[in-house]
Amino acid sequence: MEKRNDIPYGPQGDPAAFSRDGRFDGSDFSTDASYDAHLVPSDTLDGLDAPYYPDACAPDAQASGGAPDAQAYARARYGAAVKGAKRKRAAKRSPLWTAVSVLAALVLVVCLGILAVIGYGYWHGTKVYDDIAQQAFPEKQLDALAASTIDWDALLAQNPDTVGWIYMPGTSIDYPIVQGETDEEYLKKDFAGNTGGLVHKGAIFLSSGNDSSMADQNNVIYGHNMNDDTMFAHILQMADQQAFDAARTFYVFTPTRNYRCTTYALDVVDATQTSLLQFSFADQSALNAYMTSRVEESVPTAPLDIDLNGVSKLFTLITCGDDYASTRAVLFGAVVESAVPENAPAA
Template identity: 70%
Template sequence: MPVPNSPKNLFDQQSVSDFSRDRYGHAAHASKRAAHASGQTAHASRGGEAPRPDSGAYRASAPYHAGAPRNPGTGAHRGAAPAAYRNAAPAAHWGVGGNVQPFDMGNAAAKKRKNGPWTVVLVIAVLVLVLCLAVLGMIGYGYWHGSKVYTTIAEQAFPEKEADALSAMTVDWDALLAQNPDTVAWIYMPGTSIDYPVVQGDSDEEYLKKDFTGDSGGIVHKGTIFLATDNAGDFSDENNVLYGHNMNDDTMFAHLLQMTDQATFDAARTFYVLTPTQNYRCSTFALDVVDSTQTDLLQYTFSGKAALQQYMDERKSDSVVSVPNDVDSEQVSKLFTLITCGDDYAATRAVLFGAVVESATPTNAS
């Protein structure tokens, strides 16, 4: 259907043909025609005669028709800018074509001031976390190292714990004395972690931090099980007092505090104290939890048999656990008292009392 020759469709067949020539290589002719049309248009704007509708100038400025090829301007070659035409800079898009968003110094400074305190807090928090992890690592290593030291000593000095007779329970005293001349005994409680050498220092504070090898460094101090300095080193006293720490890993004398539970107490009623000259089998008869300032328990010798029996009866009456009446105080001549810290460490002490019910000379006695 032919395109109607109406004001909305001003392209005739000739103009379409001309436009096609312009698109397919007749650039020079189109440029001249555009220049001529521009001249006529300029003349009209100065008061001259307006171009005729069928003229080239009018066709060059005619509006675009959907059925015709797109008019590339005023008839000039595509890409050629009209006279007096100033190229407009394209809109800048940040990050495209090398454009960089301008830096707002005012906003950056405000953000820096706003985030500054939080940055400091974050740095401090990270440093505190690293420090805490380092301390925890050192504590963990201290517990592991302390346990390793005593496990190694036990494997070397007292490897055979099962014996048919009390006298057959032997300890390598030469090895222990060579490592620590303060060695006086070995204590062993079956079914618990208590399996350690016993020393006696120049004071009751000497072995609070120092282990059997003499090492007192690090954060964790397991110390060494020690005999009170007020006791005779040959265990000739009626009551021999041994001290040990209540460690969080259930080592040293930590089990004493656990024995406040009746079932735990009943499960471990026997412990052994072995010395170079005599072995002792002890049976527990009382467990007290006392104030750390209570010193009347620390009685090492007695005026006679009756005084020792009275002391034992008092301990039984104060016991925090029930004990069967299977230890005859009239038949007892020697006691061992084991002491450790309570859960609150400084305030209380757990005190376990054991009576010697059997003694024998070890087969390797010196």
């Protein structure tokens, strides 16, 4: 830069006056070095209402013929320095850092893939049972119990282990019932025989200890407590008083008999408690005592509003509790009506 002694540094060309204004110390910017040395950091520029240095001292003053925006210029210099520092840091990243970044990306991709597989498993499992219900039991004729008919031929053609159907109005419980050789067979295998994937809805199944015709006094039916509120998930929800009161009726259909049941108790018990699994009773008094004890132990308040002496048959529905491994939710239902279905096979 050419030395120019005639440059007016402050008001009326008085350097001291400009210094008194608090924005310039009166130094002589005769060289580029002296000019750069007197630049003030950009963070002190905010709020100033006048040029920060004389017009002619700006690097582009002679070319532009006017004063530049001082704040923009200083920030541009600062921004260039920051970008340069970032480039240097990026160049110094170690191979370990790169490996960690790649590994994190791979973990994210794997997790997203697993979530997608799980989501598909829930969707597919639900669709299997929706399709079966649409085919075998599309219309519910509940006013006349005998008129409720199931397409047993279609169900048996898909799965010879079919023994019944269970339906609870106002809930997602609307499924075929199967019976395996053991109580483990249908824990992972669904009605259609699917066992693969990360999600296992299994099937609703009658205890292997019961008669397949459900002729026992107490018929025990199992189902999973699924996170998407399907299968027997609603049973655990009935530990809540409002949910229990809203679903006091469920139906069990078989090829030879249809049953309407009233729920009278729900208990959450230890998974090892087997005393509830009584399939038969010595007499009516023993059956009545069993029902009374269940009412007394019920989690929701369940007044025994049915005639004990008029009950001769029970259905007990079991699913996992909140602690899937160690607790079970058990819903107790008493048969209050039965009828021979219109499509029952001839005797």
